Amino acid sequence: MTTAIRPQSGIMDIALYQGGASHVAGLENVIKLSSNENPLGPSEAAMKAFRDASYDLHRYPSSDHRGLRHAIASVHGLDPDRIICGAGSDEIIAFLCQAYSGEGTEVLHTEHGFGMYRISALANGATPVEVKENERVTDVDALLAGCTKKTRLVFIANPNNPTGTMIGLSEIERLAKGIPKQAILVLDGAYAEYVEGYDGGAALVEAHDNIVMTRTFSKLYGLGGLRVGWGYGPAHIIDVLNRVRGPFNVSQAGLNAAEAAIKDVAYAEHCRIENARWRTWMADALAEIGVPSDVSCANFILARFKSKAEAEACDDYLQTQGLIVRRVAGYKLPACLRITVGDESACRRVVHAIRQFKGD
Ligand SMILES: *Cc1c(COP(=O)(O)O)cnc(C)c1O
Numbered sequence: 405m406t407t408a409i410r411p412q413s414g415i416m417d418i419a420l421y422q423g424g425a426s427h428v429a430g431l432e433n434v435i436k437l438s439s440n441e442n443p444l445g446p447s448e449a450a451m452k453a454f455r456d457a458s459y460d461l462h463r464y465p466s467s468d469h470r471g472l473r474h475a476i477a478s479v480h481g482l483d484p485d486r487i488i489c490g491a492g493s494d495e496i497i498a499f500l501c502q503a504y505s506g507e508g509t510e511v512l513h514t515e516h517g518f519g520m521y522r523i524s525a526l527a528n529g530a531t532p533v534e535v536k537e538n539e540r541v542t543d544v545d546a547l548l549a550g551c552t553k554k555t556r557l558v559f560i561a562n563p564n565n566p567t568g569t570m571i572g573l574s575e576i577e578r579l580a581k582g583i584p585k586q587a588i589l590v591l592d593g594a595y596a597e598y599v600e601g602y603d604g605g606a607a608l609v610e611a612h613d614n615i616v617m618t619r620t621f622s623k624l625y626g627l628g629g630l631r632v633g634w635g636y637g638p639a640h641i642i643d644v645l646n647r648v649r650g651p652f653n654v655s656q657a658g659l660n661a662a663e664a665a666i667k668d669v670a671y672a673e674h675c676r677i678e679n680a681r682w683r684t685w686m687a688d689a690l691a692e693i694g695v696p697s698d699v700s701c702a703n704f705i706l707a708r709f710k711s712k713a714e715a716e717a718c719d720d721y722l723q724t725q726g727l728i729v730r731r732v733a734g735y736k737l738p739a740c741l742r743i744t745v746g747d748e749s750a751c752r753r754v755v756h757a758i759r760q761f762k763g764d
Pocket residue numbers: 491492493494495518561564565592594619620621622623628631632633
């Protein structure tokens with residue numbers, strides 16, 4: 405390279421993000437089980453709110469997100485002033501890294517943790533630090549041992565993607581209490597809605613001054629295409645994040661659809677129940693044919709094969725059958741495939757195909 409123009413240090417260490425595939429050459433009727441999308445789609449009320457927003461596309465969106473923040477606060481019993489909305493929860497993760505990490509600082513994430521933590525840390529010149537998990541489960545002791553004077557952010561997803569496992573509130577609290585004073589614990593709750601009775605850690609956010617919870621409309625609410633997420637944290641941190649947030653970071657169509665979606669509590673509950681039902685069915689059926697998985701708390705299962713070669717051969721076979729699942733070698737799980745819980749027919753199709761692959 406002859407040019408003197410160079411990006412900030414760290415940026416060229418970011419590998420370009422590989423999204424879940426959605427096409428197989430030459431095949432129609434393909435079922436996409438690679439991106440943890442809701443197979444039932446968004447709530448009717450959310451779709452109507454999105455269509456209605458088309459009449460006002462010439463208007464700039466709300467910059468304070470008041471309507472959506474108040475709807476979230478009332479459904480979850482939170483303080484609306486301590487909620488921040490973003491273009492997906494990815495943007496909240498980016499704000500946290502922009503505001504609190506940087507050159508000379510460290511950002512912790514777990515061995516099989518979500519890829520955006522590392523990407524956002526590198527984008528801001530910080531050093532991502534990977535910490536071991538305990539058999540695909542977040543290990544609080546390892547995280548605490550990984551902290552140093554330079555640690556600014558500790559990211560865990562609970563439930564985690566791509567493992568599907570989670571840890572309990574007392575373990576999370578032990579982590580929050582044990583990290584250094586200058587560090588923030590970020591609880592990524594992208595899949596929290598799939599866990600009955602789990603508040604995503606909201607009560608822990610209330611009880612401590614160093615925890616931020618992130619949530620999304622992309623998974624259970626079926627609005628991944630719209631890019632809406634949110635965060636909840638102590639007032640002093642939310643104030644900082646609002647300073648780096650662009651004033652029009654979420655579109656009005658996104659705000660309106662998300663507000664309608666969160667108010668449709670009955671539909672969200674229906675999606676949670678259907679997911680749990682087919683997740684159990686699929687995991688049990690695969691276990692019976694020699695493809696085990698950890699008990700998943702999310703909307704996917706992490707199927708374990710005998711080897712990397714077997715996992716890849718199974719993925720190749722599934723593709724010939726029009727079924728797209730996710731390879732997770734990039735998450736240091738080369739012998740696994742992550743399979744999103746689809747609707748009934750998708751789950752039956754994928755189990756049938758894996759059974760054929762296994763030669764049963
Ligand atoms: C999908 C996902 C997100 C982010 O999704 P957005 O669409 O940006 O809201 C965040 N964390 C985890 C662990 C995820 O799987």
